Amino acid sequence: MSLMSFAPSRPLSIGVELELQLLSCNDYNLVSSAPDMLRRIERYPHPGDVKPEMTRSMIEINTSVQQEYGALVEELRSLRNVVSDAGRFLNVAVAGGGTHPFQHWSEQKIFDAPRFHHLSELYGYLAKQFTIFGQHVHIGCTGPDEALHLMHMLSRYIPHFIALSASSPFVQGHDTGFASARLNSVFSFPLSGRAPFVLRWDDFEQFFGKMTTTGVVESMKDFYWDIRPKPEFGTIEVRVCDTPLTVEIAAAIACYIQAMARYIMVEQRIAPEEDDYLVYTFNRFQACRFGLEGIFIDPRTHEQRSIRDDIADMLTRIAGHASELRAVEAMERIREILIAGNGTSWLRQTYAREHNLGDVMQLQADLWMSN
Amino acid sequence: MTWSSYLPLWPLSVSPALWLALSLVVAVLVGEALVRYAKLPRIVGYIGIGLLLGPGGLGLIPQLPEVEWRLVVDLALGILLFELGSKVNLRWLKANPWIAATSLLEAVATFFAVFLLLSWFDIPGITAAVAATIAIATSPAIVVRTVTESRAQGQVTDRLLLMTALNCIYAVIFHKLAVAFMHGETGTGFVHSVLPPLYLISGSALLAWLFGVTFERIHHYVGQHEETFSFILFGMIAFATIMASTLKLSPILVLLAAGLITRYQRQRPRTFPPHFGSAGAVLVVLMFIANGLAADLGGLRSGLLLVLLLIIVRSAAKLLSVLILGHYSGIGLRQTMALGIALAPMSSVALLLTLDTSAMFPAFGSGMGLVLMSCIVILELSGPILVQKALRSAGETPEKQT
Numbered sequence: 120m121s122l123m124s125f126a127p128s129r130p131l132s133i134g135v136e137l138e139l140q141l142l143s144c145n146d147y148n149l150v151s152s153a154p155d156m157l158r159r160i161e162r163y164p165h166p167g168d169v170k171p172e173m174t175r176s177m178i179e180i181n182t183s184v185q186q187e188y189g190a191l192v193e194e195l196r197s198l199r200n201v202v203s204d205a206g207r208f209l210n211v212a213v214a215g216g217g218t219h220p221f222q223h224w225s226e227q228k229i230f231d232a233p234r235f236h237h238l239s240e241l242y243g244y245l246a247k248q249f250t251i252f253g254q255h256v257h258i259g260c261t262g263p264d265e266a267l268h269l270m271h272m273l274s275r276y277i278p279h280f281i282a283l284s285a286s287s288p289f290v291q292g293h294d295t296g297f298a299s300a301r302l303n304s305v306f307s308f309p310l311s312g313r314a315p316f317v318l319r320w321d322d323f324e325q326f327f328g329k330m331t332t333t334g335v336v337e338s339m340k341d342f343y344w345d346i347r348p349k350p351e352f353g354t355i356e357v358r359v360c361d362t363p364l365t366v367e368i369a370a371a372i373a374c375y376i377q378a379m380a381r382y383i384m385v386e387q388r389i390a391p392e393e394d395d396y397l398v399y400t401f402n403r404f405q406a407c408r409f410g411l412e413g414i415f416i417d418p419r420t421h422e423q424r425s426i427r428d429d430i431a432d433m434l435t436r437i438a439g440h441a442s443e444l445r446a447v448e449a450m451e452r453i454r455e456i457l458i459a460g461n462g463t464s465w466l467r468q469t470y471a472r473e474h475n476l477g478d479v480m481q482l483q484a485d486l487w488m489s490n
Numbered sequence: 491m492t493w494s495s496y497l498p499l500w501p502l503s504v505s506p507a508l509w510l511a512l513s514l515v516v517a518v519l520v521g522e523a524l525v526r527y528a529k530l531p532r533i534v535g536y537i538g539i540g541l542l543l544g545p546g547g548l549g550l551i552p553q554l555p556e557v558e559w560r561l562v563v564d565l566a567l568g569i570l571l572f573e574l575g576s577k578v579n580l581r582w583l584k585a586n587p588w589i590a591a592t593s594l595l596e597a598v599a600t601f602f603a604v605f606l607l608l609s610w611f612d613i614p615g616i617t618a619a620v621a622a623t624i625a626i627a628t629s630p631a632i633v634v635r636t637v638t639e640s641r642a643q644g645q646v647t648d649r650l651l652l653m654t655a656l657n658c659i660y661a662v663i664f665h666k667l668a669v670a671f672m673h674g675e676t677g678t679g680f681v682h683s684v685l686p687p688l689y690l691i692s693g694s695a696l697l698a699w700l701f702g703v704t705f706e707r708i709h710h711y712v713g714q715h716e717e718t719f720s721f722i723l724f725g726m727i728a729f730a731t732i733m734a735s736t737l738k739l740s741p742i743l744v745l746l747a748a749g750l751i752t753r754y755q756r757q758r759p760r761t762f763p764p765h766f767g768s769a770g771a772v773l774v775v776l777m778f779i780a781n782g783l784a785a786d787l788g789g790l791r792s793g794l795l796l797v798l799l800l801i802i803v804r805s806a807a808k809l810l811s812v813l814i815l816g817h818y819s820g821i822g823l824r825q826t827m828a829l830g831i832a833l834a835p836m837s838s839v840a841l842l843l844t845l846d847t848s849a850m851f852p853a854f855g856s857g858m859g860l861v862l863m864s865c866i867v868i869l870e871l872s873g874p875i876l877v878q879k880a881l882r883s884a885g886e887t888p889e890k891q892t
Contacts, residue, residue, distance in 0.1 A: 143643055144579050151885070155645050159820050207585040208820055210648050228885070 122327045125263035128353030132259035138252040142212040147480035149176035149222045159205040174227040188374045188449040195366035203488040212484035217287030217301035217361025220476040251301040252362040256373045257354035263320030271391035272383045278406035284360035286462025298410030298463045311343040364462045374449035381440040509551040531874040540782020566777035568727040568745045575749015588819035593656045596811040603807035620668040627661035628654040629837035636877040638764045644886035698747035720767035785867045789860035797864045808833040828884035835873025
């Protein structure tokens with residue numbers, strides 16, 4: 120199967136996908152209610168899309184193609200309301216966050232669809248361990264080569280996105296010490312990591328062709344890369360973020376990526392280099408482990424600073440682009456995260472106060488579902 | 491000194507408790523065998539062994555004395571009812587009024603279906619009404635125990651727990667009302683027919699509220715220590731049960747309401763170990779064995795047809811009511827079927843109501859009471875299996891059975 124040609128899309132348009140947790144209101148453990156939720160949601164008109172995911176205790180909400188923060192956050196809010204209302208009707212709580220703090224992977228049930236059963240057979244317990252919840256952000260690109268350029272340039276800033284969205288410190292009942300423990304589950308997949316360093320779409324198609332003839336992959340969906348091109352949408356898709364604890368933060372992070380993309384395409388205009396990736400896994404690990412306090416090594420200058428400082432610096436550089444994109448409010452929210460902390464710090468503080476992960480999960484769901 | 495001062499006399503005179511202890515061992519072993527080889531719920535084994543070894547079966551074990559039996563059942567049922575109440579989210583009824591409607595329809599339909607059937611068999615109106623109120627209740631013991639054992643979770647499970655709690659409340663209240671009218675018929679004034687249910691509801695609610703408040707306080711201080719807390723809880727449940735009986739209130743209503751109030755006030759659910767720890771679990775097992783021992787199938791000899799029809803009509807009324815409103819309340823056909831079937835079990839609550847009525851009206855005990863007892867035995871044995879199969883077919887049990 121050859122790669123689909125790259126559909127052009129409006130540059131810098133954005134779309135957000137959020138994977139959400141479905142919880143039983145009795146114990147706030149994950150509950151396999153996706154079919155019930157989807158059946159209920161189907162009956163109400165809503166923007167965007169609500170879809171099943173790998174296991175039956177998750178659903179995904181997708182926005183339509185948006186241009187700016189205001190409309191994006193509005194659409195996310197109305198999607199959240201539709202999902203929350205369905206949840207209240209069915210005694211199911213809905214929450215953000217990258218992991219469920221005490222679910223047991225072996226109790227998850229695979230959603231009844233051929234693709235999910237196939238993946239479950241292929242990956243075994245990894246598929247059930249994949250009961251993790253991420254935010255994916257699509258950025259529209261004019262053409263395929265621009266998409267590859269943007270993908271490699273954005274790779275430098277992957278730690279920013281991880282640290283800002285991080286909200287998965289707890290796994291299987293314990294504090295992992297990671298800001299985003301969710302990504303550790305992603306890294307265990309054989310085709311995770313970064314895309315190969317190719318800058319032209321022809322070369323990328325060649326790479327993809329070679330991979331399919333080996334029989335390793337069938338479609339782009341089989342690559343679990345941190346950022347990957349999505350030719351049918353004409354976008355690149357940033358996939359490293361945890362689902363934040365509120366839709367407002369999700370929208371702000373999407374717009375932060377959007378403003379940065381504008382900065383890269385309009386102002387920066389330098390070519391990516393293969394050596395940019397020398398520090399890639401180190402920086403990414405620092406972000407996963409320590410969040411905003413992690414160390415960031417600049418791939419070009421080799422200068423070291425905290426991820427928080429690098430984001431603050433970036434906010435100043437992209438301020439003009441953000442106001443062009445009418446995303447000033449979004450940048451304010453990002454600045455708030457730098458001061459008040461990300462989802463992981465909220466979760467750790469809440470746990471320190473409540474001493475009970477069930478109560479943390481309930482408060483997390485209240486935070487997500489409240490208007 | 492004689493032989494008899496230090497050697498036991500033959501034949502041995504043993505207390506019934508010895509036999510209960512022995513049947514506990516046997517019943518638990520049989521329960522495990524049922525899970526392992528037949529994938530059936532353990533309680534079928536507990537009730538079955540009680541039935542098989544007891545007076546109703548082979549007669550190897552004598553019936554427990556009434557007082558001891560009642561203590562075990564009251565305590566264990568108290569634990570299960572409080573557990574049920576604390577698992578149920580009453581706020582859900584507000585968010586989804588269709589569930590409240592389903593519950594009301596199911597109870598009303600069951601009452602009238604059973605009442606009409608009994609009237610057709612020429613049973614006097616008031617006796618038929620008392621029996622019909624007893625038929626409303628789904629067994630909380632079987633439902634809670636089977637849900638715990640199968641680790642089920644999902645829409646059908648949540649609704650089953652909620653609707654069971656509600657129909658037990660209806661059953662107890664309307665039973666009291668019907669019994670009051672029965673008294674009226676045997677010659678007491680109108681006032682004495684109306685006051686009892688009022689006293690029952692307000693008195694039980696007050697006692698339940700006190701229980702809930704005390705529970706919260708105590709949990710606040712010693713809740714961290716699970717074992718200590720379970721001791722206190724047993725004490726409280728025993729106290730509330732005995733207090734309720736002393737005040738002529740309903741222990742069933744008090745403990746169920748206490749659980750509901752605790753959950754409603756705190757808003758946040760708590761997770762307790764099943765039956766509040768292993769001591770509670772032992773009591774629950776003993777209760778099922780004791781129920782088996784107390785089983786009386788005498789009604790089958792005289793009224794086999796009526797017993798069978800009663801079971802069929804009652805189950806059909808519950809299933810059809812759920813089927814009518816299932817779609818509106820947001821579940822699919824398969825789930826609706828499962829829920830309707832899982833509402834069938836009858837056990838301790840119905841048994842206690844029947845026995846209480848028989849104690850007051852011996853005529854009831856020798857007629858209608860026997861028919862009900864037979865229904866209870868059949869639905870107690872088949873109930874756990876029905877609930878387990880229903881939850882499994884609704885896809886609410888873990889994929890791999892343990």
